[in-house]
Amino acid sequence: MYKEISNQVLPSFIKLTSVEVGKHLYWKIGSYNLHGQVFIVSWLVIFVLLLVSFIGTRKLARIPSNLQNFMEFILEFLQDIAKNQIGEHEYRSWVPYISTLFLFILGSNWAGALIPWKLIVLPEGELAAPTNDINTTVALSLLTSLAYFFAGLSKNGLGYFLRYIEPTPVLLPINILEDFTKPLSLSFRLFGNILADELVVAVFTLLVPILVPLPVMILGLFASSIQALIFSTLSAAYIGEAMEGHGEH
Secondary structure, eight states: OHHHHHHHHHHHHHHHHTOOSSOOOEEEETTEEEEHHHHHHHHHHHHHHHHHHHHHHSSOOSSOOHHHHHHHHHHHHHHHHHHHHHOTTTOGGGHHHHHHHHHHHHHHHHHHHHSOGGGSOOSSSOOOOGGGSHHHHHHHHHHHHHHHHHHHHHHHGGGGGGGGGOSOGGGHHHHHHHHHHHHHHHHHHHHHHHHHHHHHHHHHHHHSOSSTHHHHHHHHHHHHHHHHHHHHHHHHHHHHHHTSOOSOO
16 A cells, blocks of 8 residues: 555656746756746847947937936936945946946846737747846846955955954854845845746736736836846945945944
């Protein structure tokens, strides 16, 4: 009897462990499998951002056009994020990084929310926002981790590591653990929100395909913008925190 139960349960367990959330278009390079749909949409977002930047800054004028006004507004907005979180004296060198993070995440989120990717048929899987793939959000979070380590070491030298034993050496394990929780919280917050938004829109579209999904999509655009702002603001805050002086009492 035990053997019969095992024979029934084991195949079911094997099927359960092989289940994937969504199907992917894999590109095999050597021994690595890359998620092709993530690269396709990411390249499209990067191309659009570069194109808009080129067109908007091609002919700068003292009396700016509408597009130049828009570009200057975006730049001032992103400069304010960096200045408020990093500090007035150190923020300028970090504006390109914070701006790139914000614009890429915003472009990726909006690409997933606005473009009807399901109309494009792939051999396997389907196109979607790059940020609904955990690999993308983890990569962005690890970039921020490397950035704030670099910022702290370049500003404070080896004295940066004094932060791990302040205000007391008893907190050393917690301070070390914090360096792991920061990228985890950044990556899972962005991934979870974007994936949940796309799932909600998909469910509403299946149930009531005409008018009801529209307000949900508008709400999704707003939430996508907030997620880009949160990610870039927290990244700037972590960099600013790493650049603070330590051990100065």
